[in-house]
Amino acid sequence: MVVAEVPKLASAAEYFFKMGVEGKRFRPTVLLLMATALDVQMPRHPADAAIDTLSTELRSRQQCIAEITEMIHVASLLHDDVLDDADTRRGIGSLNFVMGNKLAVLAGDFLLSRACVALASLKNTEVVSLLAKVVEHLVTGETMQMTTTSDQRCNMEYYMQKTYYKTASLISNSCKAIALLAGQTAEVSILAYEYGKNLGLAYQLIDDVLDFTGTSTSLGKGSLSDIRHGIITAPILFAMEEFPELRTVVNEGFDSSANVDRALEYLGKSRGIQRTRELAAKHASLASAAIDSFPENNDENVQRSRRALVELTHRVITRTK
Amino acid sequence: MMSVRGLTRVSRSACARCRWVYSSLGTYADPPLLQNSSHFRSPVQASQEVLGCRVIYSWVSSALSSVGQQAHIQSSSAVEEQLDPFSLVADELSILANRLRSMVVAEVPKLASAAEYFFKMGVEGKRFRPTVLLLMATALDVQMPRHPADAAIDTLSTELRSRQQCIAEITEMIHVASLLHDDVLDDADTRRGIGSLNFVMGNKLAVLAGDFLLSRACVALASLKNTEVVSLLAKVVEHLVTGETMQMTTTSDQRCNMEYYMQKTYYKTASLISNSCKAIALLAGQTAEVSILAYEYGKNLGLAYQLIDDVLDFTGTSTSLGKGSLSDIRHGIITAPILFAMEEFPELRTVVNEGFDSSANVDRALEYLGKSRGIQRTRELAAKHASLASAAIDSFPENNDENVQRSRRALVELTHRVITRTK
Numbered sequence: 001m002v003v004a005e006v007p008k009l010a011s012a013a014e015y016f017f018k019m020g021v022e023g024k025r026f027r028p029t030v031l032l033l034m035a036t037a038l039d040v041q042m043p044r045h046p047a048d049a050a051i052d053t054l055s056t057e058l059r060s061r062q063q064c065i066a067e068i069t070e071m072i073h074v075a076s077l078l079h080d081d082v083l084d085d086a087d088t089r090r091g092i093g094s095l096n097f098v099m100g101n102k103l104a105v106l107a108g109d110f111l112l113s114r115a116c117v118a119l120a121s122l123k124n125t126e127v128v129s130l131l132a133k134v135v136e137h138l139v140t141g142e143t144m145q146m147t148t149t150s151d152q153r154c155n156m157e158y159y160m161q162k163t164y165y166k167t168a169s170l171i172s173n174s175c176k177a178i179a180l181l182a183g184q185t186a187e188v189s190i191l192a193y194e195y196g197k198n199l200g201l202a203y204q205l206i207d208d209v210l211d212f213t214g215t216s217t218s219l220g221k222g223s224l225s226d227i228r229h230g231i232i233t234a235p236i237l238f239a240m241e242e243f244p245e246l247r248t249v250v251n252e253g254f255d256s257s258a259n260v261d262r263a264l265e266y267l268g269k270s271r272g273i274q275r276t277r278e279l280a281a282k283h284a285s286l287a288s289a290a291i292d293s294f295p296e297n298n299d300e301n302v303q304r305s306r307r308a309l310v311e312l313t314h315r316v317i318t319r320t321k
Numbered sequence: 322m323m324s325v326r327g328l329t330r331v332s333r334s335a336c337a338r339c340r341w342v343y344s345s346l347g348t349y350a351d352p353p354l355l356q357n358s359s360h361f362r363s364p365v366q367a368s369q370e371v372l373g374c375r376v377i378y379s380w381v382s383s384a385l386s387s388v389g390q391q392a393h394i395q396s397s398s399a400v401e402e403q404l405d406p407f408s409l410v411a412d413e414l415s416i417l418a419n420r421l422r423s424m425v426v427a428e429v430p431k432l433a434s435a436a437e438y439f440f441k442m443g444v445e446g447k448r449f450r451p452t453v454l455l456l457m458a459t460a461l462d463v464q465m466p467r468h469p470a471d472a473a474i475d476t477l478s479t480e481l482r483s484r485q486q487c488i489a490e491i492t493e494m495i496h497v498a499s500l501l502h503d504d505v506l507d508d509a510d511t512r513r514g515i516g517s518l519n520f521v522m523g524n525k526l527a528v529l530a531g532d533f534l535l536s537r538a539c540v541a542l543a544s545l546k547n548t549e550v551v552s553l554l555a556k557v558v559e560h561l562v563t564g565e566t567m568q569m570t571t572t573s574d575q576r577c578n579m580e581y582y583m584q585k586t587y588y589k590t591a592s593l594i595s596n597s598c599k600a601i602a603l604l605a606g607q608t609a610e611v612s613i614l615a616y617e618y619g620k621n622l623g624l625a626y627q628l629i630d631d632v633l634d635f636t637g638t639s640t641s642l643g644k645g646s647l648s649d650i651r652h653g654i655i656t657a658p659i660l661f662a663m664e665e666f667p668e669l670r671t672v673v674n675e676g677f678d679s680s681a682n683v684d685r686a687l688e689y690l691g692k693s694r695g696i697q698r699t700r701e702l703a704a705k706h707a708s709l710a711s712a713a714i715d716s717f718p719e720n721n722d723e724n725v726q727r728s729r730r731a732l733v734e735l736t737h738r739v740i741t742r743t744k
Binding site: 119 | 430432499502528529530532536537539540542543546548554561565
């Protein structure tokens, strides 16, 4: 789907596949499991080839959602990466640098356009709207992150909203799309949405913790990349509630490693990490509860997929990387 | 898109204005972020609240009213000109402008500012594409028997018209999204990485704003519930990307190749207008044959437009060489006049391969161009495409309705204006 006429565009699309491999294809996994978990049971007669074709066709369409989701995800990564490096390179404006960035923008657009065509082929307006809204959310989330005032940066509600836009919207809305394609009721579609949303939020919160702790349980062993980029995440936000003086440090910024150390100190004294883990666990169990509320279905495959989805809610919070 | 020189020049200063706006706005009132993201406030309220600054709003409204004035001035001089295509659709365009404004309201203030930029661009461009599309919509009006009591038919007509207006809006959103993206890094090398935060944010915001517009375009497309139309316009985005990439990554052989150049020009300029004309026809329920004619009109009009654009970059408003902005050649973009000149003077190719960082080479190229028939041949090619466009309109199925005929004449008039314009 991403073969391009122009060679350089094709190389950028290759990057797409590498990314997919690197990420263990988490999103598509969730979506395909969701597809099975919501399988509308149809009476099967040996001679009923038509029903089987319908099933297969539905499955293709759901697979398409998974592909589209990956394309949108990678397009947003390409676009976000474009200028994250601009200031650190300090404008060593080599042609490769410029072309690299511009090509990233173009490649992202290319993927978005292919996603649009694929979406159109599903002939389902609601699904198109859902996934187009996701792109808008990704943009809004990234913009929120870039343009926060110092008040907003220290605000947990703002942070959760931004996290919803940047991380959870894609997975929640694509889960909902899977349900809609399967012909499920609005109620069930909302449950699918809730699963995706809570799973995504739990994932991001643990991500925030791991940025501080890495694979160990002690502080400061993670990459600390969030804080070094001045991105204030849940653990720090919680710590600020206990230690208002931490806010002064935050407002000063983290260009100096002295401030990073100071922040880590406060974080260590606070319950920031623990409270973040607790919040993640809460979202994970909300996700799990959504699955448990699905309409009853005795099919073995369906049950197995539902168990797998629940298993994912555990793994998301116990993972160490 | 580097396809429209005047717009790109303007866009740079508009961008600079936007950056001024960003830095001067500083802090603003609490943005209503926690509201439901699908909640739209009225556009007026939104722009005032969100930007906390009346300056922006009055910008846009005065810009929009000047379009109205322009159109009015044009129609009053219509005594000399039989037909002004732009004034035929001026009213409808204001309705579109309002709708567009409400479609791009964003929650986040800075995103909203970037969307404002969108409207300035639209005004500056005389809304050429929407004009063509609205005229095309009338020109292809499928005549339905009208009975006085037949409200249903009228509703259908109105609904069709809305859908066609929607195509015009979508087309503008896609066009501006591509401009925003293209402008992003056109400046990167000339600014030589004066990496101020505003600079970086300005660029990244442009990328994000472009994505935002694309996503709104997708939602609007989806609402049309017509898969073929969605595919057509999604393909356009792909073409825009391909064309821009072709321009960035040409080998020296490709740069000197007329066929490659025309293909790139199709992708970058003509694809949008041709495919949206086709979409208009499809929505109108026209046959495949007529849809292709609409496509051919758009394609040839677009190509003619670009070829004259190439000429004007050299000549400006005068007929002599070197008076234009010369921005193409300075950016190392080899356009039709130079390509033709190279056919007559192969030695020009050496100059081209050396590049145009030095103004000496620019002068050398202009010299060859002046000696050659490059400019004239480009004009001739443009005229050929313009008349192909005109011929497509003439091949439309016969229709005696007065409005239909007037729109068709206006579309033909546009094919003349495209090649006689001096800026």
